[in-house]
Each structure stands twice: as C-alpha cells, then as structure tokens.
Amino acid sequence: MTKRNRIKFLFMKRSVILLSLLISLLLACGPDRVQYTNELKQEMADSKIKRITDADLIETIDNMGGKVSAVVEKELATGLSKTTNPADRAKLCQLQNLPRVKAIAERYALDIRLLGTADVKNKSFSQKERDILDAYLYNAKQKLAPISNIQKITDTLFVYNLALPADSPICKACFGKQEIPFAVWRLAFSKREVIRRMNSTKKK
Template identity: 70%
Template structure:
C-alpha cells in the first residue's frame, strides 16, 4: 500500500509549520509589531516621558561623575571624566536609551553647534546662576524629532568646582538629547492607549 500524495504533502507542511526557528523569533516579532502600531501620543505625553526619563538619568550620571571625581586627584583623569569618558554607567545609559549626553558650561552659551533656542536657555541658566536664583529642569522641542532635557548641576557640587573651575560663576548643565522615536518606544502602555 502506497501513501497518498496528499498525506505526504500534509506531513511536509506539518514539518515546515513546526520549525523551531519560527518559535525563537516570536517575542522579537511581537515587540516589533507593537512598535509599528499607530499610537495616539500627545505632546504632553512626550514631554512628561522626557521629564521622567531625564530626571532619573541625570540623577544616575551626576552621582557616577561626582563619585569618580572624588576617587582621583590626577588632573588628566579628571579632564577625561569631565568629558564623560571612563564612565561605564553613563555610556550604558546613552546606548540603552539612544540619547546624547553632554555636560555644558558657560562657554557653551556661544557654542554654534547648539541651536539658537538651546543657547538662549543656557544663557537664562547662566543668568540664574549669577543671580543665585533657583534652577529648574527644562525641556525643549528642537524640531519634530528631537527633545532636549536640561538640568543644572548644583553650584556647590564637585562637578562644578572641578570641571568648570575656570568660570567666574559655578555653572554646569546636563544636556540630554532624546529622539522622539525612542521616547515613544519607552512610553508606558497606558499612555499609548486611545
């Protein structure tokens, strides 16, 4: 008795459908499909997410930098640290969240690599530092795809005293550049609904 062609075809289809490689990619595929869904996201949602992420990230990277600065008195090593080199947590956070992290000082008020809007905000931060006024974090939407989170480093912090010792006024600002796409990917599921 010979097996029928349809029975052999069914057996081959079953083997193909049960391919173990297909199962390996299921979670990745689900995540990619979720990322591609159309979501209703308001500017308020985006700004709130950037604010939350920015606050958490600056706390971590500021603590790491201050701790590393305390551990060394070598001027060359301190320069590298102030340029955010040799900081593994900061590097890992920048990669994980796909953000650019910079530490800015008073000279950056004239930095043409920054947008005019950013330089204006830095100038306002510098004015507040000179007048000893309170500093609060700031979020700027530079264009349709970029958000900048700024947070001042307290004037008495070792970072200001070490990294920007040559300034007249103790002044340092964190600059975190978030792409809109990455922010949307990290928004909580409740904000993605509706």
C-alpha cells in the same frame, strides 16, 4: 499534435511554472526574510498614529531625565572624588570612563553631555538651545535655584536640561576657570525611543 496532447502539454507547462513559483517563495522565507519581516513589523508599529501628545512625551522625558541625571551626577561626582590627576578628571568631565553613564546612554539611545559657559555660544546647538543655556547662565549669576527644562528642538528630538547647584563639586572640578559656577546637564531624547519606551511600559 492532437488537441488532447496539446491540452496535456499546456497543463504540464503550467504545473512547472507553479512549481517554480512555489520554490521561489520557499527560498524567500529563509532566516533573512524572517528577520526582515520582524524589522518591518517594528517599523510599521512605530509609524502607526498613536494617541500620544507632546504633553505625554514631556511628562515621560521629565521623569526619565530626572532619574538619569541623578544617576549620572552621582557616578561623576564619585569618580572625581577618587582622583586628583588633571588628565583623569578631564576625561571624567567629558563623561569618559563612566560605565553606568555609557550603559544608560546605550539603553535609552541618549546623548548625554555636561555643558559649561562656553557652550552658550556653541553653534553646534540650535539657537533655541543656546537661548536656554543663556537663561541658565543668567539664573546662575542671580544665584537662583536651578530647575529642569525640556525643549522640543525638532519633530523628532527633545532636550532635557538641568543646571547643577553652584556649590556642586562638579562645577569646580570640570569648569573651575569659569567666573560663575556653572554646569548644565544636556540629555537629548529621540522621540521614537521615548514612544517605544512608553509602549513597553504600558504592556507590562
């Protein structure tokens, strides 16, 4: 092979390699690639250092928690007023068959629960949460006015609590066997979802 032909052969070989790489890149840019890129962008946006303090988060959670608990409480009370069937009432107290509660939980990625006296010793909750519930129970025994409370449980989890008034029909319907009228809302917020909601609000 002459020097000229050798150069021509090497040039053609290089062109084939470049063409193969181009085809591979084009194939990689299919719908799955686009979706992955969008998800990656969201992950990167969420992981960016944002100037949001715990005080900002707590203020937002307090606002959201107050609104959500009011809506949930109203739907539960309405549902309980429409039936005297013990089985149906038990499901409602477990927040089943409540469309708005389900929709809100899904929309805000919330874990919504209604807690009673037994949950003061519920070891599925952290010691910090059990201490808060114990304080709420003490307030109920002293007939003190219920107030909301927000606790940072972990770096990624905040819990909003609000005790129901002793004369609330929910206390009797859902925890009638308790010596002290006592029921507490527990709304578990994901820090990531709260920040995402805050950013979405700022853009509007």
